[in-house]
Amino acid sequence: MIKNIIEVNKLERIYSNGIVKTYALKDVSLSIKPGEFVAIMGPSGSGKSTLLHQLGLLDTPTNGSIIIDNEDVSKLTDKQKTTFRLEKLGYVFQSYNLLPELNVIENVFLTSMAKGLDPKEYNLRAKDILEKVGLKDRLYYYPSELSGGQQQRVSIARALVNKPKILFADEPTANLDSDSSQDIIDLFKKLNKEINQTIVMVTHELEEGKKADRIIWIKDGILDKSVKV
Amino acid sequence: MNKKDIKLMFFLAYKNIIKSKSTFIVIVAVMAMSFLSITFFSAIIDGLSYEFEESMIDGQTGHLMIEPSNEESFIFNSDRLEKNISKIPGVIGVSSRLESNILITYKNEELGAPVFFIDPIDEQKVSNFHESLIEGSFLSYKDTSEIIIGSDLLEQYAPIDDTKKRFNLRIGDNIILTFNNGYKKEYKIKGIFKTGSKFNDDKILINKEEYFSIFNKEDISHKILVKLPSRGLEKEYIQKIEALGIIEQINPWETKIGMIKQFVGSLQITNQITGFIGLLTAFATIYIIIFINVTNKRKQIGILKAIGIKKKIILGSYIIQSFIYGFVGVIFGNIIMQILLALLASYPLSMPIGDVVPLLTIGKLLTTSFILILASIVAGFFPSRKASNDNILDAIFGG
Numbered sequence: 326m327i328k329n330i331i332e333v334n335k336l337e338r339i340y341s342n343g344i345v346k347t348y349a350l351k352d353v354s355l356s357i358k359p360g361e362f363v364a365i366m367g368p369s370g371s372g373k374s375t376l377l378h379q380l381g382l383l384d385t386p387t388n389g390s391i392i393i394d395n396e397d398v399s400k401l402t403d404k405q406k407t408t409f410r411l412e413k414l415g416y417v418f419q420s421y422n423l424l425p426e427l428n429v430i431e432n433v434f435l436t437s438m439a440k441g442l443d444p445k446e447y448n449l450r451a452k453d454i455l456e457k458v459g460l461k462d463r464l465y466y467y468p469s470e471l472s473g474g475q476q477q478r479v480s481i482a483r484a485l486v487n488k489p490k491i492l493f494a495d496e497p498t499a500n501l502d503s504d505s506s507q508d509i510i511d512l513f514k515k516l517n518k519e520i521n522q523t524i525v526m527v528t529h530e531l532e533e534g535k536k537a538d539r540i541i542w543i544k545d546g547i548l549d550k551s552v553k554v
Numbered sequence: 555m556n557k558k559d560i561k562l563m564f565f566l567a568y569k570n571i572i573k574s575k576s577t578f579i580v581i582v583a584v585m586a587m588s589f590l591s592i593t594f595f596s597a598i599i600d601g602l603s604y605e606f607e608e609s610m611i612d613g614q615t616g617h618l619m620i621e622p623s624n625e626e627s628f629i630f631n632s633d634r635l636e637k638n639i640s641k642i643p644g645v646i647g648v649s650s651r652l653e654s655n656i657l658i659t660y661k662n663e664e665l666g667a668p669v670f671f672i673d674p675i676d677e678q679k680v681s682n683f684h685e686s687l688i689e690g691s692f693l694s695y696k697d698t699s700e701i702i703i704g705s706d707l708l709e710q711y712a713p714i715d716d717t718k719k720r721f722n723l724r725i726g727d728n729i730i731l732t733f734n735n736g737y738k739k740e741y742k743i744k745g746i747f748k749t750g751s752k753f754n755d756d757k758i759l760i761n762k763e764e765y766f767s768i769f770n771k772e773d774i775s776h777k778i779l780v781k782l783p784s785r786g787l788e789k790e791y792i793q794k795i796e797a798l799g800i801i802e803q804i805n806p807w808e809t810k811i812g813m814i815k816q817f818v819g820s821l822q823i824t825n826q827i828t829g830f831i832g833l834l835t836a837f838a839t840i841y842i843i844i845f846i847n848v849t850n851k852r853k854q855i856g857i858l859k860a861i862g863i864k865k866k867i868i869l870g871s872y873i874i875q876s877f878i879y880g881f882v883g884v885i886f887g888n889i890i891m892q893i894l895l896a897l898l899a900s901y902p903l904s905m906p907i908g909d910v911v912p913l914l915t916i917g918k919l920l921t922t923s924f925i926l927i928l929a930s931i932v933a934g935f936f937p938s939r940k941a942s943n944d945n946i947l948d949a950i951f952g953g
Contacts, residue, residue: 378947383860383946383947384945384946384947403865404864404865407859407862407863407864407865408862408864409862410860410861410862411861411862411863412862414862416860416861418950422853422857422860422950423857424569424854424857424858425573425854426569426570426572426573426574426854427569427573431569435562435861435863436861436862436863438558438561438562438565439558439562439862439863439864439867440558441556441558467573483861
């Protein structure tokens with residue numbers, strides 16, 4: 326039996342504003358297998374992005390546990406979480422979030438540089454992944470010189486350059502036109518098939534969700550259902 | 555912190571600066587201007603203080619002033635003492651003076667004035683009266699019926715709106731001087747001097763031989779002025795002169811400038827206060843500019859944290875940037891300051907006291923540079939530490 330790469334147990338995220346408590350996530354338990362492409366869907370404000378942020382160690386849950394790659398990440402210190410993110414996780418944000426002062430290849434190799442790879446290796450890796458996402462002729466462009474779709478491809482390349490265990494994508498097509506959105510989803514699908522990349526993607530587009538292996542539905546912070554596509 | 559972390563820190567700092575050239579230029583310009591605003595005013599005050607002191611050294615005191623012992627009114631055997639002192643290696647000049655007050659009479663007008671009885675040749679080695687002649691020529695050793703007069707006693711050189719009583723005298727005019735023993739004699743104006751110092755320009759210079767003749771004395775003086783190669787050597791030469799076995803008082807110039815010392819001291823206190831306020835203002839300005847710059851980078855800091863870049867690397871990269879802003883700003887400030895100093899050395903500021911050249915000591919230059927660089931580092935440290943401690947999602951999405 327294949328072990329789960331993500332195990333979430335009774336996860337809660339409560340936002341407190343004085344005495345008023347708001348449950349963004351309540352009693353969420355789920356598991357994701359290695360190589361699975363999972364879409365998290367739900368209405369606006371349902372808690373899907375909040376769930377992704379907890380899984381991606383960008384936020385700290387109020388209660389519950391998250392086990393990623395056999396490690397209880399809810400017990401990690403901030404410093405350990407930073408290292409964990411660098412070593413094992415990759416992120417694609419809705420608004421790309423590239424660093425404007427770095428060019429394409431620098432944005433991509435930054436995390437490899439942080440891992441201590443030598444310049445030859447991190448340049449090679451970055452070029453290789455940029456070729457895979459179709460941007461080998463844009464290596465020295467700055468983000469401001471690229472279209473939204475191209476920036477999102479750079480963001481995907483940056484997320485994948487360190488060969489992460491899991492790629493998290495938070496509404497990666499929300500700012501893109503339909504053609505670019507299609508390209509990005511197809512790219513995810515291709516990465517999932519070809520390199521068996523585990524992908525957890527938040528989306529509000531059912532058509533995109535249907536490209537995943539499974540859709541996890543969230544409603545009012547509670548896991549509603551998990552449906553195989 | 556290992557080598558790869560440091561490399562990444564410098565890489566991020568470098569890219570931030572290179573890609574934000576306008577920010578870099580603005581911050582460096584503010585740093586340079588702050589440096590100038592602090593050092594330039596201070597240099598002018600220091601130059602002014604220096605000029606005040608120099609005018610006293612050049613006109614009144616020399617570097618060392620030998621005066622009669624407490625029990626005596628005169629230095630006796632003055633000639634021999636002068637010769638002995640002038641033989642000490644390094645001594646630039648030695649000259650004795652006698653001082654008195656006289657009554658000047660010209661046509662129907664009378665005016666009292668202080669007079670220096672001088673040796674016309676030796677005097678030129680210790681004072682700057684001969685270099686400050688604006689009309690006529692200096693006394694020669696033969697001139698016993700001629701005088702040199704300070705510009706402050708003459709109408710034509712009076713400042714506008716100054717109502718002090720003065721004479722309308724020209725070169726070649728004759729005046730009668732009445733000495734404090736009642737002796738009167740007519741003298742011709744041979745030269746007019748203007749040193750720029752009020753303390754010097756109200757004097758009349760007469761050949762010392764006249765004093766001996768009028769008061770029937772010889773080989774005495776009230777003061778012997780000693781000119782040294784530069785300031786700062788006074789203690790060393792006092793010891794050398796004392797070794798000659800003299801009983802007279804030997805005083806360095808600092809102890810003889812009385813009111814000027816108080817005035818310069820007050821100027822220096824003002825200088826320190828304005829310098830401190832200038833530093834605070836510069837610090838606040840730099841802090842605000844760098845703070846805004848780092849605060850604008852809050853999202854980038856959040857992204858860096860999200861993708862796994864360590865907090866200390868992010869913080870380090872902003873501290874390096876702040877250091878570079880400070881360092882380059884101070885370097886530019888120094889360059890501009892040195893150009894200004896060179897220009898003002900060639901074209902000094904004309905002030906009522908005379909020409910003033912701003913004076914910037916290495917100590918002040920280094921202190922100001924250090925404090926401004928420190929200010930920029932501190933200004934970079936706190937906002938970047940705050941931003942790097944922020945919740946990642948708040949930093950990225952603006953919570």
